[in-house]
Amino acid sequence: MLNRVLPLKRYGSWVVILAALAATATNLDAQTLGRPAAASVEQVRIAPEAQPAAISSLLDQGRTLESSGRWAEALAHYEESLREHPHERALEERFDVARLHYSLEQRYADRSFRESVQTLRPQQATALYDDLLSKIQAHYYTTPPWQDLAQRGSQALQIALANRDFLATNGIRTGNGQVARLSAEIQSTTSRYAVHSRQDAASVAAQVARLASQRIGLNETATLLEFTSAAASSLDHYSSYLTADQLRDIYSQIEGNFVGLGVELKADNGSLLIVRVIPRSPAEQAGILANDRIVAVDGQATKDLSTDEAASLLTGTEGSYVRVTVETAGQSSRVLTIQRAHVEVPSLEDVKIIEPETGVAYIRVPAFQKTTTRDLEAALWDLHRQGMRSLVLDLRGNPGGLLTASVEVADKFIAAGSIVSTRGRSEQENFNYQAHRPGTWRVPLVVLIDGDSASAAEIFAGAIKDSARGKIIGTRSYGKGSVQGIFPLGYAGAGARLTTAKFFSPNGHPISSIGISPDIDARRATSVAAGQQTAPEGTHLVAYRGPGAEEDPTLEIAVQVARTLPVAAL
DSSP states (O other): OOOOSSSEEETTEEOOOOOOBOSSSEEEOOOOOOSOOOSOOOOOOOOGGGSOHHHHHHHHHHHHHHHTTOHHHHHHHHHHHHHHSTTOHHHHHHHHHHHHHHHHHHHHTOHHHHHHHHHOOHHHHHHHHHHHHHHHHHHOSSOOOHHHHHHHHHHHHHHHHTOHHHHHHTTOOOOHHHHHHHHHHHHHHHHTOOOOSHHHHHHHHHHHHHHHHHHHOOOHHHHHHHHHHHHHHTTOSSOEEEOHHHHHHHHHHHHTEEEEOOEEEEEETTEEEEEEEOTTSHHHHTTOOTTOEEEEETTEEGGGSOHHHHHHHHOOOTTOEEEEEEEOTTSOOEEEEEEOEEEEOOSSEEEEEEETTTTEEEEEOSSBOTTHHHHHHHHHHHHHHTTOOEEEEEOTTOOOBOHHHHHHHHHTTOOSSEEEEEEOSSGGGOEEEEOOSTTOOOOOEEEEEOTTOOTHHHHHHHHHHHTTOEEEEESOOOOOOEEEEEEEOSSTTOEEEEEEEEEEOTTOOBOTTTOOOOSEEHHHHHHHHTTSSOOOTTOOOOOOOOTTTTTOHHHHHHHHHHHHOOOOOO
16 A cells, blocks of 8 residues: 555555545545546557657657566556656557556456456446446546547457457457457447447447457457446546455455555566565564565466466465565575465554654654544654654655545644645535644644655645645655545446545645645755755755664654754644
């Protein structure tokens, strides 16, 4: 849950960031996948000579990953590239294609999805698709792009028809020529129709499903499920179809507990890079560290597996065992046999007085979970008894979480005024969250953010900054400014994550693609301290090179600032 980069897994489950509860769905800040998707799935080629060299290089790197079938890494590459080059059409197109491929791999590595392909009757799959379209029509934050939904479904099916796992799972053994002819016919069929409503979209999907069944014997359910998945993901980078297992994982994340090893992973050069090890987890007890790499699972090399296949091998029932080969930089690889267990994910980490002589306290918030507000209140009282005189709240790497938790935590430090506002197409999504004076902590506050602080973390940082309640230190945050809702669907235990609103800071500033800028830029401050540059006139920088600055210079800057902050006025 703690890292923006995809694919990020928690014990094999999908990272989803949750938010406020609504009457019809769980509103959430969704998995941080980047900026909004392009409006159309049409492929527009840009001549290489017309592209800047930097863009051409990024596209070449991405296509190298694509040609190796490393779609998870390609998706992460294009996401990161779009952060540096927003609105770059060629990158958006490749991101879109990579996401379709990756989503297909993800679904067909998912036991619950494969089961739904085999067990749902076509009539039920049709009803599932219609249920999703109905929820898009009722809850999506802007007018649904029905034509794009239909085109995206067609494109997703064409990609699936070229995938061996898809064909094998669905028992298709026809030749490549026949599949190619069907793919062209699907494209032709879809392009003939003007799709203006959910009924039109459903009609196109039904016709394509019948066509695929007639030409190669493909189960209509398989086709309709491709259209269903594609419809959700075509809306924006945050909306998506959720298999039964993924939906179950989301509800587990609300509670902050899982069964697994207790690691967070991302794909990296054919291995699974350990992003974080959960405290007191089986992985920590086995000696696994952050930045270690898993290169084999139960004897299967990760370089020979897709990320989903490798990560799924780590999952299992409580009490079962998995054998992993782990590499630590500069050491020989080691084989560990680890028992899967129930893992409690702490809502707070490293609660401590970091500088006893001045009373500077420190709390890391890895994500805004169901218990964060309660746990923070207890931690603050404990730190108060230990002599806390100022507080550093670390949101670096925090991808978001429960919107309500973020608002409640902000309310603990802000006495009055707005915390955040949400705006959507539906009136029920328009809401202004206000601070309440009772229970406010006056402790001087420093908030740390970085490029992986997103969503609910940005809500909190934006509220603190706009209210001038504390100092924001670090680097510009990620820039995700939308709220998602989790909507259970009527069949197969499936669900959908849909963007229902955009959120704005107390001063009305949008967050999407902009983020929160720190009051003190830690990178520039560190460079000034090292004598590498001078601070521009009027720029608020702190140059500090105290003990431990090499390990965490941003925190060292925060400690110095925290010492000097006055008590906040109520």
